[in-house]
Amino acid sequence: MDVALYEGKTLNITAEISRYNDSEKNRMIDKYRKAAEKKAMVCPFCHEELRLRAGEINEIHFAHLKGKSCQQSEAYDTYHNQTKRENKKHSVIKEIIYNELKGQELIRPDLKVEYGFKEKAEEKWKNYPDIYLNKNGREFAVSVITNVHEIGDEKIVKTIHKRNKYFKDKGLESIWFIEDRELADDYGHRVLHLWEAEYSLAIKTEEDYKWDKLLKEMSEEFPGQNIPHLFGYRAQGTMKPDVRSLYYVHSMGDDITFSVYRLILDQMKSPFRGFALTEGYRMNISQALIVRDEILLSDKEQEESNRRDFANQVLLQVEVLKAETALRRRENEVKYDQKVREEYFPSSVQEALAEATAVYEAVDIDIVEYVSKLKYLSLSPNEANSLFYYLKQHKGELEDYGLSLTEVKRWVRYALGKISEPKIRTWLVEIEEL
Ligand SMILES: [Zn+2]
Known part of the structure; x- marks a missing residue:
């Protein structure tokens, strides 16, 4: 483990040592090792004394005295390994989300908020969510994901699938927040371009079910109409009207906001994409993380108004389609009439007929x-x-x-x-x- 309690504060030894240049490093390691031997370093979880180990093979770390390792520190190590692939923003974002939710815990007696590895240490999970949430018995795994593109997409896709399944098997619903630099939306073409990993991160929330209901109503009102197609969306195959949402985190130092995108996932094949039901909208952190039955993750009024707009857009698209069809039919009729005329009548008669048609029109x-x-x-x-x-x-x-x-x-x-x-x-x- 890379942390210990030293003089009343958490000391991260990796971070601490990295501040020094090579010639000073050994001296500093020696200094902390001696302090540890004199019982100055204790485990932040069980408060037993720790030793500093800095072998040639092992990375520098704190260890309990032989055979005395505690569950919390083991869970911490598991979690630490799991989050190694994330960038620096990961822990900043995680802490902000944690603090916001922890603040709500004070005013909601049926809400429990804890770091994933702390909450589930005793159960020795293989993976831990960044944050564990329990609302009146309903459990959520909240995870922040960064560096989506850096590692081969395939590898991270597997990791995400594994974690989603693991949390689900443990009875938790997953909520993912994705670092915003992955966002590639093109509302003009009603498309969200996705990494395969992002495809796997689309979740189903309360508002998505409301969207499902609206789509069902629309398809009953306009039977036979393919809604994404109406908007000119180029589908890769048949799409189920199953609305999902993706949450992106935008961070500027300590200031973070979220944006929500509602979409219908296209077929699960490359290039991965989805039909954008709405243009994404931003929310500040307190707005997004209000906990009712689940984390709200949406602006209810905005959603209502988005659904109204969407229904109107569908209506309009259907009208446009009707008008286009009528126009095409009419054009074909005119072409046919012209053809008949050209074949059977001399040009003087044709002109007279054209004039008469013009009047009739x-x-x-x-x-x-x-x-x-x-x-x-x-x-x-x-x-x-x-x-x-x-x-x-x-x-x-x-x-x-x-x-x-x-x-x-x-x-x-x-x-x-x-x-x-x-x-x-x-x-x-x-x-x-x-
Ligand atoms: Zn311990």
Whole structure:
């Protein structure tokens, strides 16, 4: 073990010795060894005396007297080995999270917060979470992970799987916080690019179940629609509507914040990715770590509003899709019409037909408004033209607007008595003859 209690304080011998240059090191080691022999160093856990060992083979460390090692110090060593791969930020972030949760322990009698290795030392676990949390009997393993990319992805993936499984077998739910430098989100393409390790770190929280519910409702409302596809997400295969979340830690010295990303994981193959349901949002530490039934890890209001936005986006995408489909169908019809024309009619007839079609296309008018324009004599020649074609096609539907052809014709006659513009009169006369 690298720590001992010395003069009332924890002394980390590795850190202490590394402060000196090579020529001074041996002198310092000798100094601490002598102090230990004189019983000045004790175990921070069991308070038995420790000796300093600094052999050629073994790294410098403290050891209990022969055969007297304690469970806590063994657990400490296991944990220490397990966290060797992490960078310096790991312990800073861990301590901040620990302190925040420990603060809540004071005001919540059903909450217990402890370092993982301390809590489970007696059970001699193979791995320990950074922080152990017990909320009214529900247990959580809180772990911070850094250096995700440095070691071969495969190795760390195995480690994560092993730990997730280990904690699960022990009855704990895992919560992971990932160092933010791994974050690669592209909300424009609705995608989160992931390391395989990150893929394995996506967890399921209370808010994710609410998202699942929303997705279920949306797929019932729009059967047959593939939601990621609606947003232009390029899926690698079939995706189950199983919402997960990823938590990233951003640290600037002692100041840390979290951000949460909700996603649907794509197929478990390289390149690893997921469909981003929302743009990630940041939370400060106290907001993220409020403990209710579980660690909150979310801003409830933000989530509600994100879900509302998402539902609206889906609705909009469905409308866009419908419009696009209609447009494509229409384009195909037009292409077909053109083809028929080109094959069967000489060009002069084609031109005449095109003109007629153009007029027909323009007849989707607000009939009530047009009749009112007729009454106020404010109809333009083009509008008179549209009115004629509209009536020609839709005279049977006038009732739907509380009108009748007879009534419209009465107003046409009235207008003919007042309007002298020949371009308008031509069309009004046509209407009279319908
Ligand atoms: Zn001890």
